Amino acid sequence: MIDENLAEYVGLPVVGFEADDGEEPPAGPVAWKVATEFDEEPFPDVWKRFCATVDTASVTALVIGYWGASYDEHHHYPVPLLVEAAASFPNLRSLFLGDMTYQESEISWIEHEDVSPLFRAFPALERLDVRGGSGLTLQPFASASLRVLRFESGGLPAGVVRAVAASDLPNLEHLDMWLGTENYGGDATVADLAPVLSGDRFPSLRRLGLEDSELQDEIAEAVAGAPVVARLESLSLAMGTLTDRGAEALLAGQPLTHLRELDLHHNFISEPIQRRIREALPGVEIALEGAQRDVPYIEVSE
Structure with missing residues (x-):
């Protein structure tokens, strides 16, 4: 979950970048993690050293950790830096943005901006995980490469949900959205999910998670008759406020016996x-x- 930093990402060990630790570089492929600490070296400086030290052309998976906060004088959002350096990462396929535990930043305090430029800068990106929802924005986008898209949030803005639902992602297989609570910006409605549930979007979708929501019963009721469910192998309505009402809707709805999970x-x-x-x-x-x-109550909020 979110109480520990990633030890593994896309099947690769996560290795933190420390240019001055005197250790030998790891043997074999790894998921590099780049981060700073509160009131320490500005993230852009760490990023610059990382790009100058590591063979970035060989990096296939990248994890971005703490980059500062508005109350930290060194706050600097990493997406523009990633976009600027995109040509140096021709083989980047997987990106985790916001690998922070509550000791570094509560999930709803992680401060984002627009992540849309990532898809233009990295057209071969196959997976994007984003933790945190404060200030997060996204514009509808097209990608023939993206297969996994995940948002971990205590409050996912409705604009992000609508942008995902309006995107052209013909090969997307796995979509997770922690919708959260309105108290932390999670203002999406079941109507915002309609394009995903209709089955007209994302023809390759096999795993769907609509999780951590205060509207979990309403979501379950919509899912019970949603055409998209027939093509799924895995469905998650976990972490939210699901009660007997939503569970009975699932039991009374379309068959779920084809699911693996x-x-x-x-x-x-x-x-x-x-x-x-x-x-x-x-x-x-x-x-x-x-x-x-x-x-x-939902499992993850603040």
């Missing part, structure tokens, strides 16, 4: 309804752990 962990579903779900989907790997019994 159904993730409903961190839920507010009663034990009798949980049993009905398991009985109705005997061949599906179902995650129902983390059932709560108090007032519904």
